[in-house]
Amino acid sequence: MHKDDGYTEEAVGPGSVPLALRRVLGLVVSGAATNRAEIARRSGLARSTVGQQVDHLVGTGILEEVESRRSVRGRPPRVLTISPQAGTIAAIDxxxxxxxxxxxxxxxRIIARETVVVRIDAGPQAVLDAVSERLQRLLKDNNRDPGRVREVVVGLPGPVDFQQGCAVQPTGMPGWDGYPVAEHLQERLHAPVVVDNDVNLMALGEVTQARMETPLLCIKIATGIGSGLITATGDVYRGADGAAGDIGHIRAVSGSNVLCACGNVGCVGALASHRAVLRSLGIPESTEDDPLYGTHELARRVASGDPTALHAVRQAATEIGEVVAMLVHMFNPRTLVLAGPLSQLRDDLVSAVRAAVYQRALPLATRKLTITATQLKGGSGLHGGIALGTRDVFSPAGLARLLAAEPTPDRQDRVPIPDPE
Ligand SMILES: [Zn+2]
Incomplete structure (x- = not known):
């Protein structure tokens, strides 16, 4: 969060959070300074001002000042950290x-993580009720105050209107088009809700959790194909309307006439997604006993060297590679991460995509490009959601909300925000 901690030098309006407080907190949040002396040195603020702001942040329960475990002679230094009880972020993928x-x-830091088995075609009410109930239980089981959920971030596998908080004409998601996802979750979890495309969050997770270099392009190959783009400065690039990265309906290079759920023919998502590969091999996606039967069966066939399965995966990889090569020219990413069930099959998919990209793309775009499968084992979307949520909480607007939401239970008197000016 060094590059994008949201602490710009803009003017401080009435009712907003003092700049000095934001600077102090920003240095602690980014890890750039962990004690009062360091904060004073790095911020250029007077020690007394730093002291006032730190006291205030500790008083409201946002920061904690603890004795360092580092053994030094004399008095152990006091270290500032974000209080583990200051708030909770809930993430849903x-x-x-x-x-x-x-x-x-x-x-x-993830406190608890679980899988909720409800199919997306059960509709938004069933899915959102199930995930809210599970989150409420996780909060209770882990002694987290439900009144201190600071933000809920949810990723949906389709085009998302980021401003409105809903999906827009997603394929294979009956009932979700325009459904007020943010409102539904806000009513149950009583916190601000952000709705984003799932691959945007996965891409952010790769940068914040797996520490992949930016600019980064993440491609998810699952029921469909989608991508998320992180800019050089670490922000999600959503485009003008939130549709950036929706690559599943780009026409595949082979010019096939396979019909896509969107109504067009030859879309790369209809030809080379995990679902398309399963269909071409006659493998059902799920059975009554195993909701992920298709994923498991394809992995088994590939691992055993079944030539038909290997051929289908490599053919899909080549189609994807052609599209990815175009994207590499367009965005010149430093890192390309492949995610979704197909990316976890030995190295067949990744190496075939790599081969297609290197054959197509120009040397300047590929000489420092890393192409890899995700190492986050299906957790990148959650990590990205949590990263987006904490960024929002520590943004100037989020911070104003956070300070207004306190005092802590042990300090019922409102602590006035000291103004150094
Ligand atoms: Zn399509």
Whole structure:
């Protein structure tokens, strides 16, 4: 969060959070300074001002000042950290066969994570009720105050209107088009809700959790194909309307006439997604016993060297590679991460995509490009959601909300915000 901690030098309006307080907190949140002396040195603020702001942040329960475990002679230094009790972020990653939920503290540490088995075609009410109930239980089981959920971030596997908080004409998601996802979750979890495309969050998770270099392009190959783009400065690039990265309906290079759920023919998502590969091999996606039967069966066939399965995967990889090569020219990413069930099959998919990209793209765009499968084992969307949530909480607007939401239970008197000026 060094590059994008949201602490710009803009003017401080009435009712907003003092700049000095934001600077102090920003240095602690980014890890750039962990004690009062360091903060004073790095911020250029007077020690007395730093002291006032730190006292205030400790008083409201946002920061904690503890004795360092580092053994030094004399008095142990006091170290400032975000208080683990200052708030909770809830993250939801909705997918076709099931959804994942997690709760984390404001240092992005995951406290609990679970899978909720509800198919996306059961409709938004069934899915959102199930994930809210599970989150409420996780909060209770882990002694997290439900009144201190600071933000809920949910990723949906389709085009998302980021401003309105809903999906827009997603394929294979009956009932979700325009459904007020943010409102539904806000009513149950009583916190601000952000709705984003799932691959945007996965891409952010790769940068914040797996520490992948930016600019980064993440491609998810699952029921469909989608991508998320992180800019050089670490922000999600959503485009003008939130549709950036929706690559599943780009026409595949082979010019096939396979019909896509969107109504067009030859879309790369209809030709080379995990679902398309399963269909071409006659493998059902799920059975009564195993909601992820298709994923498991394809992995088994590939691992055993079944030539038909290997051929289908490599053919899909080549189609994807052609599209990815175009994207590499367009965005010149430093890192390309492949995610979704197909990316976890030995190295067949990744190496075939790599081959297609290197054959197509020009040397300047590929000489420092890393192409890899995700190492986050299906958790990148949750990590990205948590990262987005904490960024919002520590943004100037989020911070004003956070300070207004306190005092802590042990300090019922409102602590006035000291103004150094
Ligand atoms: Zn299509």
């Amino acid at each position: 909705v997918d076709t066969a099931d959804s994942q939920v997690a709760i984390a503290d404001l240092t992005r």
